[in-house]
Amino acid sequence: MNNNIIGNDLIFIELGSYATKILDWRGEENLCPPIVNPYNLISIEGNFQLKVFNKSVIYRLKKRLKELTRPTTKIIAFATGIYRNSTNANTSLKILCAIPNLELFVLTPKEEVLLSCNSILKSNNKLTNKIVYIDIGGGSTEIAYLLNGDLIRFVSIDLGLLLMTVHFFHHSSNIHSGLTKINDKFEKVIEPVKGFLEDIGLMIYENECTVLVTGMVVKKIDKKYLNDNTIEFNAYSEYLDFLQLILTKYDDIQDLNNSFKKSENCKMKLSMYLGGAFLHLLLIHINAQKFKINFNGLSNGFRQQYLKKINKS
Template sequence: MKRIGLIDIGSNTVRLVLFEYTSETGLKELQNIKTPARLARFLDKDNVMAEEGINNLLSILSSFQQISSKYGVEEIHPVATAAIRQSVNVEDILKRAKSEIGMEIKVITGKEEAYYGYHAVVHTISNMDAVTIDIGGGSTELTFFENKELIHSVSLPFGVVTLNTMFFQGKEHNDEEALEKTEKYVKEQLKSVKWLSKRKVPIVAIGGSARNIARIHQSSINYPIAGVHGYSMDRNDLQDVYDLLEGTKADDLDDIDGLSKDRSDIILPSSVVFKSLYDIVKAEEFKFSRKGLREGLAMSIISEGHPAAFNKYHIFRDSLIELSNDFHIQMEEGEKRQQIAERVSHELEKFDFISLDKHEKYLMKNAAHIFSLGSFIDRDASSQHTYYLISNSNINGIVHQDRVRLALLASFKNKTLLHFFAEETGWFGTDDLDSLQSLGSILKFANALNVSHTNIVQDLYLEKTGDGMLLTVKYKGDPIAEEYQTVRQKKHIEKIMDKDLEIRFVEA
């Protein structure tokens, strides 16, 4: 186990994130605390950080140091971005941090900031190709990656705080002239990045402003599940959020659900940036990553001692394994359930009772691994806990609709409960639900075939017997629990086949 603390000294906020890494459960966030510092506003016209800004920063760092010590953190990594990077008196700031509170602040370059954001995205988002944007208070980082390899990166000299200072000083947050000037300036900056135009790939947005945009949109449409990581919007959605912000008086911004109070005066400039980028890239979608600079840096630090800790090509698989370990599902148990589910589905396909595409098999296999994980909390309410835990968990490498499909499969108990859970999102039609019911039925039956967790089933196969079907199960060990449970659950398979099913256990 390794615990580290990262302090992200941004131009707008300073944030402490405490991470714990184990090989079983991966990288976990233990604590996340932020405070609005607005350091960029303490830079004068000559880029000298004012004494008030330095004292404010040192006070925050001292508090974060005390919090970290209470969590048993082994090492703290304070990193500074644009506001400190641009300060003429940066060396004085670093010396005072070292002498007064014993912290060595690392000032990272714009290129490094862009890299760490990219590094986090490719290890937590499934897209193979994308443009990333991380808009901070004083700078904006852009990257383009292809096949998960970094191709281009750049740091632009503006952020939400600097845009606000440049165009909105003494004006309303939605001043029409200021918005027009902001858009013109932003487009000029983006067009200067020659590798950006017409990439026609998804955009993945990182950072607090991006999360706020996503949360505002989710609130406006009553989005039924939690989390912005992997959440996707299109150009019209971005315009809807912009129109809402632009049409809201300053005094009423606090009433917009999803908007953080400390970002209310700087959220519109970020919305302008996102819309402009979407148009220049000719993007396919606008997706959000909750993982950015801090997670990318943490992964890099952890990887120094654990080179195999993170695999950008097996994101979903690794995320599921970590989820299984969180809820004490044994690897052998999950793998056996996967094996049995695959055999049952194959036998049903042989007789044309079902026809599964590759994606359905993929979801079924992974749902088998975490089937009924909610029993860790309460066995009697396992289905309910399983559905809500999975549908609202941050599972890397999977889109939100498939996350809910996974939750519906892993929680399957019967048709009634499946439809009850599915109504919460309203995302699935009759054909989808019929497919999910068949897959869930296979999983419930597969679970019954290893209910004792003793891996007694060695093989199984179906045969026709008159008007019905015979399932022969070859076993090693004592099948008493499996014999009882499969008889109870065979009705789910009979519904798929529309035939009676006889089950025969034969010693292998």
């Protein structure tokens, strides 16, 4: 048991798209390993739906919290976009709120962007003061333009990696049609925000902006494509071609679906490709020639803001 965290009577839970993490007050993940996959794809009469936080995850979370806390320990949980867009979000959040001493925050898209960016700016003085920020999460995609840490322009799209996966399996009979239809879906959700993306592209052209991308879509990119956590547009295209070759080795959509259910590696590859294809399209629309990857931000940003708040009080 970690005496430091018990002494501070405060722990944080990050309810993300791919893992539930229990963090100590410093934001370190040394309390216990992440609880992976707080979601599952279920088939109801052939229709795929997305559910988060199934019973086994809830059981494991409660068990670990019981081991790590005492009656006076305050538990601060924060949830991201997938908890706004899943089919069983309300049920999951009610169960979470029933955990003793737990206070839950379901972050809005704007809050996610501001918390991430402010944390990044504080920890990285090499970034420019003009940032185009793209976050492709599990349940939504956020795109923003920030100047000196202030949010100037912002849009949120109700499409993330896991929702892309649901759409991919639900509307496809084979891999080729799946890839075609998911691209059609991307074009459809981008259409209402094309004007916004054109404005962002103009800002990138006229100003020295850093394009910063975060989320699961970029966290597992092979380092051979990177240069100081930066990737060129052409290198990213090459990386996506590599992922597509892996996916097209499957005979049909059912083979891929079976592998998806059994293999964490397959889940990651498919999500990385679908999200990557969406990111690739966004980069084309804003005419970005390269982007920098953010490997951390939201959890640190939320924790810092909460600690600042309680210190003031």
